[in-house]
Amino acid sequence: MQLTTAAPQRRNAVRRDADGMAVASFVLGLVGLLVFNIFLGPIAIVLASVALHRNTTRRGRAYLGLxxxxxxxxxxxxxxxxxxxxxWSLGG
Structure with missing residues (x-):
């Protein structure tokens, strides 16, 4: 019987993707405060939600992105x- 290591590798890849989504949601949320907030806000919310659903190790960053x-x-x-x-604009 042959043991495979595909399951742990897959789990690590999913977690790494979730960590990337958490960081991306934080960055997009931060940039969205200044520009393109109608687009970047919802994207940050979705990425943070998916990252939290996939059990990211960067939960704090995902919550900040949310x-x-x-x-x-x-x-x-x-x-x-x-x-x-x-x-909106900053000029008068």
């Missing part, structure tokens, strides 16, 4: 309600 993604959408909503448009 929070920043939600903050992106809140910032967008606040700026949109301030000038009643579908976009």
């Amino acid at each position: 929070g920043l993604g939600i903050a992106d959408l809140l910032v967008l909503a606040a700026f949109m309600s301030a000038d009643n448009t579908m976009s």
